[in-house]
Amino acid sequence: MHRYVIRRLLLAFPVLALSSLIVFGLMRVMPGDALIALMGESGNVGEKELAKLRKELGLDKPYHEQYLIWLWQMVSLSPGDSIFTNEPIPVSLRKAIPVTLELAALALIIGLVIAVPIGVLSATHQDKPADYVGRVVAVSGLSIPDFWLGTLVITFAAIWVHWIPPIGYVSFWESPSRNLQQFLLPAAVLGFRLSAATMRMTRSTVLETLREDYVRTAWAKGLAGRLVVYKHALKNALIPVVTIIGGQLGVLLAGTVVVEQIFALPGMGRLTVEAILYRDYPVVQTNVMLVAATLVTLNLLVDLTYAWLDPRIRYR
Amino acid sequence: MGASRPRNVTRRDVTRRDFIKRAGWAGAGMTALVAGAGRGRSAASVSYPDWIPASAKPPKRGGVLTRGAPWDPPVIDPRLTQSIGTFQFVGLTSSRLIRYAFPEEATGTNDLSLKGDLAESWQSSSDLRTWTFKLRQGVKWHNIPPLNGRELVAADVKYCFEQYAKEGLQSFTFREIEGMETPDKYTLRVHLVTPNVLFPQNVAESVTVIFSREILEEDGDLKKRLVGTGPYILKEHTRKVRVVLVRNPDYYDKSRPYVDEIVILSTPDAATRLAAFRTGQSDILPLNSLSEVEVARKTNPNAIVQEYKNVLAPFGVALAQDKPPFNDIRVRRAISMAIDRQKQVDTIYEGHGIPGWGVPYMYYQDKAPTLKELGPWWQYRPAEAKKLMTEAGHGNGFETTLFYYEYWPQMTSQVQLVQQDLKKNLNINIKIQKLDYTTYYGRYVENKWDGMSWGFQSGHAVGLDERTYMYMHSKSTKNFFRVNDPVIDELTLKLRQTPDRNDQRTITKKIVDRELDQVLRMWMPYDGGFFLYQPHLRNMSALALRRTDGYGSPTTARLWLDK
Numbered sequence: 109m110h111r112y113v114i115r116r117l118l119l120a121f122p123v124l125a126l127s128s129l130i131v132f133g134l135m136r137v138m139p140g141d142a143l144i145a146l147m148g149e150s151g152n153v154g155e156k157e158l159a160k161l162r163k164e165l166g167l168d169k170p171y172h173e174q175y176l177i178w179l180w181q182m183v184s185l186s187p188g189d190s191i192f193t194n195e196p197i198p199v200s201l202r203k204a205i206p207v208t209l210e211l212a213a214l215a216l217i218i219g220l221v222i223a224v225p226i227g228v229l230s231a232t233h234q235d236k237p238a239d240y241v242g243r244v245v246a247v248s249g250l251s252i253p254d255f256w257l258g259t260l261v262i263t264f265a266a267i268w269v270h271w272i273p274p275i276g277y278v279s280f281w282e283s284p285s286r287n288l289q290q291f292l293l294p295a296a297v298l299g300f301r302l303s304a305a306t307m308r309m310t311r312s313t314v315l316e317t318l319r320e321d322y323v324r325t326a327w328a329k330g331l332a333g334r335l336v337v338y339k340h341a342l343k344n345a346l347i348p349v350v351t352i353i354g355g356q357l358g359v360l361l362a363g364t365v366v367v368e369q370i371f372a373l374p375g376m377g378r379l380t381v382e383a384i385l386y387r388d389y390p391v392v393q394t395n396v397m398l399v400a401a402t403l404v405t406l407n408l409l410v411d412l413t414y415a416w417l418d419p420r421i422r423y424r
Numbered sequence: 425m426g427a428s429r430p431r432n433v434t435r436r437d438v439t440r441r442d443f444i445k446r447a448g449w450a451g452a453g454m455t456a457l458v459a460g461a462g463r464g465r466s467a468a469s470v471s472y473p474d475w476i477p478a479s480a481k482p483p484k485r486g487g488v489l490t491r492g493a494p495w496d497p498p499v500i501d502p503r504l505t506q507s508i509g510t511f512q513f514v515g516l517t518s519s520r521l522i523r524y525a526f527p528e529e530a531t532g533t534n535d536l537s538l539k540g541d542l543a544e545s546w547q548s549s550s551d552l553r554t555w556t557f558k559l560r561q562g563v564k565w566h567n568i569p570p571l572n573g574r575e576l577v578a579a580d581v582k583y584c585f586e587q588y589a590k591e592g593l594q595s596f597t598f599r600e601i602e603g604m605e606t607p608d609k610y611t612l613r614v615h616l617v618t619p620n621v622l623f624p625q626n627v628a629e630s631v632t633v634i635f636s637r638e639i640l641e642e643d644g645d646l647k648k649r650l651v652g653t654g655p656y657i658l659k660e661h662t663r664k665v666r667v668v669l670v671r672n673p674d675y676y677d678k679s680r681p682y683v684d685e686i687v688i689l690s691t692p693d694a695a696t697r698l699a700a701f702r703t704g705q706s707d708i709l710p711l712n713s714l715s716e717v718e719v720a721r722k723t724n725p726n727a728i729v730q731e732y733k734n735v736l737a738p739f740g741v742a743l744a745q746d747k748p749p750f751n752d753i754r755v756r757r758a759i760s761m762a763i764d765r766q767k768q769v770d771t772i773y774e775g776h777g778i779p780g781w782g783v784p785y786m787y788y789q790d791k792a793p794t795l796k797e798l799g800p801w802w803q804y805r806p807a808e809a810k811k812l813m814t815e816a817g818h819g820n821g822f823e824t825t826l827f828y829y830e831y832w833p834q835m836t837s838q839v840q841l842v843q844q845d846l847k848k849n850l851n852i853n854i855k856i857q858k859l860d861y862t863t864y865y866g867r868y869v870e871n872k873w874d875g876m877s878w879g880f881q882s883g884h885a886v887g888l889d890e891r892t893y894m895y896m897h898s899k900s901t902k903n904f905f906r907v908n909d910p911v912i913d914e915l916t917l918k919l920r921q922t923p924d925r926n927d928q929r930t931i932t933k934k935i936v937d938r939e940l941d942q943v944l945r946m947w948m949p950y951d952g953g954f955f956l957y958q959p960h961l962r963n964m965s966a967l968a969l970r971r972t973d974g975y976g977s978p979t980t981a982r983l984w985l986d987k
Contacts, residue, residue, distance in 0.1 A: 140866025192498050193663065194647050203663075259695045266699035267723055275492065275689045275700055276666045370693045372492075374664035378692070382496070382664070387862050 109415075113408070120404045127400040128182070131393050132175050141167060141387045142191035165191055167389075178393060187394040192386045197394050200379055207277065207375035208364050211298065214291050215360060216353075218299030219306060224342075224349075226303075227310025232337060234315065242307065249304025254363045258297045258370035265293065275372050294371040298363045302356055309352045313345035320344075347417050354410030358403055470714065472729040472954065476965040478528035479986070483962070487985035489683045492691035492706040493973065496664055501646035503592030506631050506884060508974045513667050513688055515978035517566075518633035518652030521557055521581060521612075522546065522624050524886055526982045527965040534735065534786045534968045536886065538628055542576065542653065543612075552619035552921060553602075557581075559610040563676045566657045570638045573674055576653050578606040583637045585614070596894075596901050597626050620920045621928075625887030630975045655681040655981045664690050682984035701727075701956060708964075709956040710973055712832055714774050717954045726959040732952035735792070735968045736891070737780035739835070740947035741826070741842065742868075742879025742905045754816040756943035757801040761809035762849035765795060765802070765949050768841055772834045773951040780947030781936065782881065782895070784969060787888050788933040799940045806849035813850050821851025828856070828878030829864035838948055839878060868904065879905055879945070884975040888928070892916045892935055896944070905945040911938050960987040 143161050162168045166177065181187050187197040222245075230242035266272050273290045280287040317323060318341050326336045365377030376395060383391035415421045495509035502514060523541040530537075540546075543557040559578055567573035582604045589598035600623070602615045616623060626632070636651050643649065650658045653676070656669035667688040671681055689706070691697045698716075701709035702723045709727075711717050717729055741759070743750035750756060769777040779795040779802070795802065813819060826843070830836050839856055846852040854876065859867070867873050868880075881895050882902070893916040894900050898908045912935060919931045939945060955972055957964050964983045970976035 138863065140862035140864075142862075194499060194645075195663070200663075259693070262693075262699045263695055266702040270703055272696070272699045272703050272705070275691055275696070275705055276687070370696055372664075372689065372691045372693070372696055374662075374690070378664055385861055386498070 113412070116408050116411070120401075120408075123404055124397065124400055128179065128393070128397060129175075131396040132171075132178065135387065135389050135392055136171055136174075138387065142389070143167075167191075178390070181390075182394070182397060188390045190383070190388050190391050192383070192388040192391075197391055200391065201376075201394070201398070204374060204376045204379045206279065207373050208361070208368070208377065210280065210287075210291060211295055211364055211367065211373060211375060212357075212360050214295035215298035215302055215363075218295050219302035219356075219360075220353075222299060223303035223306035224310055227307045227349075228314050228337060228342060230307070230311040231314035231318065232333075239311075242311065246304045246307040246311075249300050249302075249307070252301070254297060254301055254366045255370065257300065258294070258367055261293055261297055262370060273371060277372070277374050290371070290373065294367045294373060298360060298367050301363055302360055305352055305356060306349060309349050310345065313348050314341055317341040317345040343417065347414055350410055350413050350417065354407055357406050361399055361403070470718065472717070472731040474731045474733045475533045476527075476728065476730050478965075479962040479984075481962070481986065483682050483984040484986060485682050485984070486684050487987065488685040488687060489707050489961075489980065489983065489985065490687045490689060490705060491708045491973065492689050492697040492700045494692050494694070494697070495974070496690050496692075497661065497667070499647050500650045500658075500661065501592075502631060502633050502635060503588060503594065503646065506593050506882070508883065511630055511884065511975050512973060512977045513656075513658070513669060513686075514633055514650065514652075515630050515654070515975070516656040516669055516686065516981055517650055517654045517658050518635065519563070519654050520628055520630075520632050520634065522628040523978065524628055524967075524970060527967060527979055528963045528982050530965075530967055533733070533965070536784075536786065536968065538624055541628075542581065542634060546624055548621065548623075548923075552621050552923065553616045555614045555616070555623055557612045557614070559612065560676060561610055563653050564674045565636060565653055566651045566672060567674055568651060568657065570642060571636055571651050576634075577609045578612040579609075580637060581612050581634055582606055584634045587635075587640060588632070594631065597629075597632070600626075618917075618920070620889065621923045622887060622889035622893075622920055626889055629887060629890065630884050630970075630978060656686060659685075666690060681981050686980065701958075704958070707958045707961055708972060710953055710971070711956060712834060712951070712953045714776055714954065717956065720956055724956070724958075728957040728959060728961065728964075730955045730957070730966055731776070732955060732966050732971060733792070733968075734778055734950055734952035735784040735786060736782055736881075737778060737947040737950040738883060739831075739878060739880050739950060740780060740782070740905075740945055742877045743946065744874045744876070744906065745944070746906050746908065747874065749816070749818055749822060752816050753942060754812045755818060756946070758809040758812035758816065758850060759846065759852070760801045760943045760946050761803060761805045761812070762852075763842055763845045763946075763948075764804040766804065768838055768949040772837050772841070773949060777949040777951040780949050782939060782945050782947050783891050783932060783936050784888075786968065787891070788929050788936055799937075801943050802940065809849055818850075821847075821853065823853045823855070824875040825855045825857060826876040826878065827859050827864065827867060827873065829859055829861050834951075835878065842948070871904070871906070878948075886969040888932065889920060892919055892932065896935070896939070907939075907944045909938065909942060909944060912944065960985050962986050 143158055159168070166174065189196050190200060226242045226245060230239045233239050262272055273293050274286055277290060278286050323336060323341050326340045364375055365381055368375045368377040369381065380392060380395045383395065493512055495507070495512060497510040498507050499505050500510055500514065502510070519541045521541060521543045522538050525535050525537050525539055529539065540560065542559055542563060544560045546555060546557045548555050559576070559581070563576040564573045565571035565576055585598055585601060585604060588594045589601060600616050600618070600620065602617045604615065605613045607613060633652065635646055639649050639651060640646055655672055655675045655677070657672050658667070659670045660666065660668040669686040671684050675681065689700070691700060697706065697709060698720060700706040701720065709720065711720065721727060721729070743756060745751055745756065765779045769775065769779060778792060779798060781793055781798060785792050826839065828835065828839055836858070843854045843856055846854060868877055881891070881904070885891055885894070894902045896903060896907045896912050897916045898913050915931055915935045915938065919928060919935065922928050922931055955966055962984050964972060964980070966972045966976065967979060970979050972979050
């Protein structure tokens with residue numbers, strides 16, 4: 109087990125190195141830079157002044173030098189300051205990460221709360237109206253984009269119930285009720301999307317498991333239906349579900365970008381989008397590396413969960 | 425949930441075919457419902473006032489004004505940015521030497537009269553090179569460290585102008601200053617390099633705010649703290665969340681401001697801003713089109729609506745006119761005549777747009793020009809355009825590119841209509857490049873592009889000097905449209921030396937006529953849009969070149985809440 113974990117962690121290095129090269133390269137390929145975004149509109153800055161500012165920020169250095177400097181900053185955990193706002197990146201991250209984490213965690217919970225029971229219901233009521241409803245919900249979740257669903261939710265909430273989440277983020281510790289009001293709808297939007305694939309997977313794996321011999325034995329023993337489904341079938345059906353949840357975490361993080369924009373939440377998604385638009389290289393690069401590292405870690409955790417779900421699984 | 429054993433039988437309660445059929449009927453029904461709901465009263469038949477006069481009732485103190493804004497301040501240092509995100513509130517925390525009339529002082533939307541802000545009076549020497557400003561006495565900086573409410577004196581303004589000239593975005597404006605002196609605590613004398621009768625307008629622009637010496641000297645920049653002498657004090661600035669301004673109790677105008685707190689909520693999504701207005705979380709809502717206004721009024725019928733009529737077009741087709749084929753006046757005129765501007769006004773702007781011109785019309789005439797008044801080269805005459813192109817040796821058309829940044833969806837439609845018109849009428853094949861903000865600005869402002877661009881002139885400027893000399897003189901760094909015309913150079917310089925208002929109007933008209941005749945900047949139709957205000961807002965009115973949001977936010981300093 110330990111050797112497996114260490115091997116997986118070592119494998120993460122080339123993945124992260126490749127991610128760093130891709131994000132660094134892509135940012136440099138894009139035309140324009142943060143100074144242009146900040147000062148361009150006024151048209152008052154001459155070429156000489158821009159060159160001077162670029163030099164001060166190290167943007168005039170050769171790319172390989174800029175890359176190495178940034179790499180060292182990442183390794184030494186001091187990613188520097190935003191070019192656009194001058195705010196130290198750790199400060200920006202300290203503000204943005206809790207927002208995205210809370211949103212993602214709530215979305216995950218809502219997603220699972222929707223997906224697993226409906227998936228099981230669909231499987232146990234195969235080809236009945238409940239199954240069709242469940243499948244329609246799942247297909248809708250897969251096909252409706254976050255931005256559209258988010259816009260619909262906020263628009264119709266305003267029209268029908270004359271209420272939308274209070275705008276202007278407050279942390280959970282500042283005001284738990286206001287904070288939860290702010291996160292309820294965005295988490296539901298994200299969670300709905302997340303639930304779709306999980307729901308379909310739950311349905312198909314539960315269906316499959318319910319046809320296994322040991323389940324048939326359980327039925328034959330006269331066990332209660334609830335016990336057969338939840339104790340015998342569901343736990344064994346969950347391994348592929350956990351795998352798909354692991355895969356969906358990337359989708360979840362990507363979804364936060366749009367949802368944070370619509371519901372005005374100051375999370376990692378908005379921070380990254382703004383940084384990309386304004387060519388704020390250090391912020392984009394740090395955020396992408398952080399997300400890459402998070403996904404690598406989460407995937408590892410998902411893999412390790414298999415052993416808990418199925419004790420027969422051994423890591424070599 | 426009752427768990428049951430799965431069935432392996434093939435009988436189904438609802439067949440797939442049944443389900444699809446039922447879903448189809450349900451879908452058709454929903455479509456009919458939505459289509460029916462969309463048939464309201466015709467948007468084009470409704471009109472709204474473009475001016476909301478001041479309330480006759482005595483103003484009330486207190487309350488909180490909240491507004492959703494798409495912009496976020498990048499930095500709060502006014503030397504380093506002219507971002508709308510920053511100046512949507514800096515104009516409320518900080519004063520200028522001179523300002524334009526507030527809504528309740530103005531005689532109408534086009535009133536551009538100058539009023540004293542920090543300066544009580546100002547006058548020039550006879551040679552128009554020396555300007556003397558007499559400052560208001562007893563003006564105090566906000567009562568927060570390190571200023572702690574000390575009095576503002578002439579040396580503060582002198583220092584501030586020197587810093588603007590030294591570095592940053594406003595250096596072009598302030599490098600006009602040759603020297604300054606402060607004969608006493610309340611007098612500032614400014615010596616200009618060249619005569620400029622329009623200098624007071626330049627220091628009345630919303631971006632020329634007076635910042636504090638102490639903060640710049642202590643911090644080395646103005647990125648962290650913003651302390652001014654304006655009606656509001658910056659209480660909170662949390663990026664991507666909110667800006668909170670509280671009433672300055674020591675403001676020099678003792679009875680003002682009326683509203684205790686102004687909150688600007690960072691709301692990047694337009695649907696969310698609309699929802700916030702609908703639910704009362706926001707008091708002001710700018711909208712682009714009349715149909716959007718009608719949609720919003722279905723839920724908020726009591727909202728006050730103001731139509732914002734523009735006095736200029738901020739966008740147009742910029743041509744690389746320093747190079748062939750656009751350096752040929754016949755090509756520029758032909759392109760202009762091949763574009764159907766009225767079609768853009770009628771379709772994209774639902775009949776509410778202006779055909780497009782570059783200098784605010786009130787500087788040279790009383791009424792907004794009609795399309796016809798813009799002259800022959802601005803009329804839609806495809807046959808004449810084709811003839812001109814043939815004369816210029818481009819009878820078979822040519823290929824070019826046009827890059828733009830989509831400020832709002834209508835802009836994309838405009839770009840496509842221009843592409844369509846030029847292909848149909850002149851066989852010009854335009855390859856459209858839609859760029860993101862930074863790429864667009866990078867390419868446009870660095871002036872290293874060929875072909876065409878959807879060009880702009882800055883949004884903040886009110887003054888005539890900014891709109892003429894700064895944007896059209898060949899030596900100006902703001903001359904984005906690459907105007908290089910000796911007549912324009914001469915006229916814009918002459919305008920700066922003309923004190924008489926009527927003579928100024930005559931010269932400005934000559935500048936405009938020359939610009940239109942030579943098609944130096946090819947303006948496109950534009951619509952200012954609409955403002956929706958909650959019914960309890962008083963003394964709230966957008967003015968020409970000063971909206972109630974963005975750069976025009978200082979207009980909100982005098983409003984009050986009637987509730």
